[in-house]
Amino acid sequence: xxxxxxxxxxxxxxxxxxxxxxxxxxxxxxxxxxxxxxxxxxxxxxxxxxxxxxxxxxxxxxxxxxxxxxxxxxxxxxxxxxxxxxxxxxxxxxxxxxxxxxxxxxxxxxxxxxxxxxxxxxxxxxxxxxxxxxxxxxxxxxxxxxxxxxxxxxxxxxxxxxxxxxxxxxxxxxxxxxxxxxxxxxxxxxxxxxxxxxxxxxxxxxxxxxxxxxxxxxxxxxxxxxxxxxxxxxxxxxxxxxxxxxxxxxxxxxxxxxxxxxxxxxxxxxxxxxxxxxxxxxxxxxxxxxxxxxxxxxxxxxxxxxxxxxxxxxxxxxxxxxxxxxxxxxxxxxxxxxxxxxxxxxxxxxxxxxxxxxxxxxxxxxxxxxxxxxxxxxxxxxxxxxxxxxxxxxxxxxxxxxxxxxxxxxxxxxxxxxxxxxx
Numbered sequence: 138x139x140x141x142x143x144x145x146x147x148x149x150x151x152x153x154x155x156x157x158x159x160x161x162x163x164x165x166x167x168x169x170x171x172x173x174x175x176x177x178x179x180x181x182x183x184x185x186x187x188x189x190x191x192x193x194x195x196x197x198x199x200x201x202x203x204x205x206x207x208x209x210x211x212x213x214x215x216x217x218x219x220x221x222x223x224x225x226x227x228x229x230x231x232x233x234x235x236x237x238x239x240x241x242x243x244x245x246x247x248x249x250x251x252x253x254x255x256x257x258x259x260x261x262x263x264x265x266x267x268x269x270x271x272x273x274x275x276x277x278x279x280x281x282x283x284x285x286x287x288x289x290x291x292x293x294x295x296x297x298x299x300x301x302x303x304x305x306x307x308x309x310x311x312x313x314x315x316x317x318x319x320x321x322x323x324x325x326x327x328x329x330x331x332x333x334x335x336x337x338x339x340x341x342x343x344x345x346x347x348x349x350x351x352x353x354x355x356x357x358x359x360x361x362x363x364x365x366x367x368x369x370x371x372x373x374x375x376x377x378x379x380x381x382x383x384x385x386x387x388x389x390x391x392x393x394x395x396x397x398x399x400x401x402x403x404x405x406x407x408x409x410x411x412x413x414x415x416x417x418x419x420x421x422x423x424x425x426x427x428x429x430x431x432x433x434x435x436x437x438x439x440x441x442x443x444x445x446x447x448x449x450x451x452x453x454x455x456x457x458x459x460x461x462x463x464x465x466x467x468x469x470x471x472x473x474x475x476x477x478x479x480x481x482x483x484x485x486x487x488x489x490x491x492x493x494x495x496x497x498x499x500x501x502x503x504x505x506x507x508x509x510x511x512x513x514x515x516x517x518x519x520x521x522x523x524x525x526x527x528x529x530x531x532x533x534x535x536x537x538x539x540x541x542x543x544x545x546x547x548x549x550x551x552x553x554x555x556x557x558x559x560x
Contacts, residue, residue, distance in 0.1 A: 222342050257305065257503075277522050443471075498532060
């Protein structure tokens with residue numbers, strides 16, 4: 138264990154080193170608990186979607202209808218989602234990644250441009266910038282894991298064209314300041330709201346504030362369509378171009394070609410993409426959207442339970458919350474105060490796994506990944522706050538399908554580990 142302890146919380150040199158350290162710890166930890174019982178008999182997954190007979194029946198209805206791809210249910214889902222958010226246009230796509238790519242293309246991002254992106258985010262946020270031929274310029278994050286406002290001005294160059302703030306975990310990024318910087322420097326703001334369906338900022342729903350906002354409906358998100366995303370905008374021109382680009386660049390209402398309202402004739406206006414959502418996905422989305430407020434209420438209730446139970450444990454820091462915003466609690470991320478523990482973050486996760494509690498880490502900073510190091514010259518040490526936070530964060534299970542007993546088990550497992558592993 139000596140080699141592991143000297144590098145507490147640090148990124149291992151290789152996957153092999155990482156796994157070796159975990160195996161050593163697992164043997165030690167399990168041996169120390171040989172006379173004890175686990176908190177749970179069955180494993181609690183980190184995330185599960187809430188799929189009921191309603192979604193199953195709606196999908197079956199779609200299959201029986203004979204209309205499987207983009208069609209009337211997709212259009213209805215777009216309409217109802219736009220109404221829920223309070224935005225003029227909602228364009229359904231096959232992923233949030235696709236939506237972000239289309240948002241950048243529609244904004245004119247091209248070869249040689251630069252786009253500012255926080256280093257703590259999923260790779261898709263920056264990958265789409267690369268797909269446009271542009272350069273993702275990474276920024277450090279604040280203690281709430283959102284982009285650090287003080288970092289943005291120093292990163293702006295004549296090549297900078299856009300900023301992509303990520304509403305980490307469902308906590309809105311400081312949009313007032315971001316939009317002010319963007320206006321001063323003639324930049325476009327594209328919100329990555331993959332975590333933030335149901336969030337509000339200063340009384341306004343996320344999706345109604347910036348020129349373009351993109352949501353995710355991946356199975357772990359606050360609502361799901363299995364895979365899928367939604368692009369929201371109040372701009373007619375942006376909406377029209379995104380609709381056309383999302384389906385091969387075909388002229389307006391291409392999906393109607395096979396209805397009695399359509400025509401075989403079409404025109405290609407742009408070299409578009411196959412990014413459209415299907416009616417099978419939209420059928421799930423319609424049911425999920427109807428239950429979204431219920432899902433959000435449960436998430437907020439469970440987040441409150443975590444906060445109330447863990448707030449006075451000195452070995453843990455809780456996620457900061459902006460009182461002027463409405464958090465959608467896609468994730469509940471605790472921070473380990475490693476100076477007060479005898480184990481590192483990876484070992485803490487392994488201990489929770491032994492207790493049958495599933496967890497995750499959101500995210501490995503982009504500048505620590507080989508592609509971003511080899512291509513853009515980033516190195517460990519470039520973003521000290523992001524690295525310090527990354528070494529300590531753990532995402533706890535939080536989803537509507539959980540029960541209060543599941544929350545209590547997670548809390549008890551955390552308390553048990555800290556009791557055994559505090560200094």
